[in-house]
Amino acid sequence: MATARDSTRTAIAAHAVLILYTLIALFPVFVIVINSFKTRRAIFREPLALPDADSFSLVGYETVLRQGDFFLYFQNSMIVTVASLFFILLFGAMAAFALAEYRFRFNTLMGLYLALGIMIPIRIGTVAILEMMVGTGLVNTLWALILVYTAQGLPLAVFILSAFMKGVSDDLKNAGRIDGLSEYKIFFRLVLPLVRPAMATVAVFNMIPIWNDLWFPLILAPAEETKTLTLGSQVFIGQFVTDWNAVLSALSLAILPVMALYVVFSRQLIRGITSGAVK
């Protein structure tokens, strides 16, 4: 009896701590979102109250949609993120297959070379990257961002995917070879479908940092027509500091797409982290 009561008490304490921390984690998001739907007066008078019929207002959203080109920013972010993920997965999987499947001279060396980038942040090379992008005329294009994010994502992608590809059965690939499939067909038709879960993990790991990055959009593509959503909201909020409705609405609009992605992919993300893919 005593132990049963003890364990109930422990469980209650554990829930109390976890609920408290969950509140701390979600509180700022909650405050921003509810206040974005209120009138200016209600924002200041009762910041913690939910919007009601009296205080409900969409004036902030109207300003944001009138002044900022958020659809364009959103589109830019989408293009950059999707294109980078595509190249990371395609190039990463191809290189990982070469490293995992074939024995050739410099195999280990090549693996180490590609793994260097896991620990060294690409930002250190920004000065020369900017110079190169200016030299090739890619500055202020989305290609500049796509190239940088692809290079940044490749090391970890190759590392995770090659570990997975070593687990694909040799019998299957050899059966394919006997049937006369080329090495390319073996890769695209047999191996790629089998490592899809690992590809999803890599995609989810890369998606959020690319979407949220501020450094490279700020330096490589600050022009109005190439702004990403992160940079666009940063600039917009900087200009509208005193318009609280607009700032809160812009923040809520910036939260929305990431939250949507998170709801869709959170299971994959958490499974990816907890399956030890980063170990």
Added chain:
Amino acid sequence: MARRRPVRWHIAVFLAPAVLVYTAVMIYPLFNTLRLSFYSEIGRERVFVGMQNFATLFGDAIWSDQFWNALANNFWFFLIHMAVQNPIGIALAALLSSPRLRFAALYRSAIFVPTILSFVIVGFAWKLILSPIWGIAPGMLEAVGLKFLYAPWLGKEEYALTTLALVSVWQFVGIPMMLIYAALLSIPDEILEAGACDGITGWAAFWKIKLPLILPSIGIISILTFVGNFNAFDLIYAAQGALAGPDFSTDILGTFLYRTFFGFQLQLGDPHMGAAIASAMFAIILIGVCVYLFGIQRRLRTYQF
């Protein structure tokens, strides 16, 4: 020689795109940046000046004051992460991994939410919440009778950096939590049961059995935190701007690099001094990674179950 194997072109084809992009956009610029730190622009021409940029960076009071300030701030930023973020992450993971806990998945997903938000959102959201104009923070402190503790934390030189570090902790606590959670789940039940037979349960089990087993994960988290903190930039820029106010009290290496090489307001950009700062950051990160790889990781015993 007739039996020489044909060249296996497909290996080259598979490797080429990744190696080319990676080399051209990451490795080459990295070394080019290190090279540029030995040059300077004199009369519109790029001239080799040897160590002069570093002499300026460490010797010229205007530069060296800023550099040491940014470096010291960066260390403080890192220390707060190590002292607050990682223990909280471990504690949350320990709670989450307790057997038969209900709603564990729900807590896990909710606590991870701040990690997926961009620095811009996090920076501005906390700026608004802590702002004395809006009054959420003072109002909440008043409700629990602690109003006297309130200060405009982001506006005071002595608190601003610590406040931002804690905001960053709030944002990233999900990562150590997840990694430690995974490590705790991978401990086999037999070990814990064997401990329980010897009377080691509850807290004792955590300190004596689980903690030693998750030390390698704690090592990985530490080095990830180190690398992340020493090229941090976005949060400070979003919350305090490139001048890292008030009076440079929140300046870290990332913001210092940005101001120097890109220029800001009255300051003209100087790519060569920027490259020198980037090289210094590279050296710091390299030292950290080497200390981890050769000093810490080798001493940690990894158990295979």
